Amino acid sequence: MTTYPHVMQLAVAVSSAALVLGALAVTPRRALRWLLWLSLIGAIGVILWLTLALSFGDAGGTGLNMAPFREIRRGLDSHGGRPQANLLGNVALFVPVGALIAWLARRWRVAVAGVFGMLLSLGIELTQLSLGRVGDIDDVILNTTGAILGGLLAVTWARVVSQRWADYDESAGL
Helix, strand or coil, X not given: CCCHHHHHHHHHHHHHHHXXXXXXXXXXCHHHHHHHHXXXXXXXXXXHHHHHHCCCCCCCCCEEECCXXXXXXXXXXXXXXXXXXXXXXXXXXXXXXXHHHHHHCCCCHHHHHHHHHHHHHHHHHXXXXXXXXXXXXXXHXXXXXXXXXXXXXXXHHHHHHHHHHHHHHHHCCC
16 A cells, blocks of 8 residues: 555645744744644644544554554564554654644743653554554654654754844844
């Protein structure tokens, strides 16, 4: 099945949109903050649709994997293909959420993004389990990693953009 390239393209598109909106949000135009909230709602909607309406990686199975890193090791040991795409997809899917949460948070931006990503992922895994699908601790680990990476990217981006605005203001005599 060639669905994973579409998931990666969607994740890249949402990430790009989140970065653009975040760059705008660090400017004095606080009116754009609501766009971040709308983007977050949209990103969560896409994640819920991809993880609950579609069934990636379950292979028709049911159950619970509570052995941390079992599926991650399997994915890393494989030489390409579906297991590695599953690893990358689980991380990439949560990068936009982590970035958006970090831009919206007032303090502890990366930590808040990581905790939010973990709780969202845990909720998804429990829902999948209740639907007779596979619940996997490794998905929670990978999703949380993606949210933390998104938070780190957002904080780094905000600092770079803020510094550029400060340099611009200083050179313009403002």
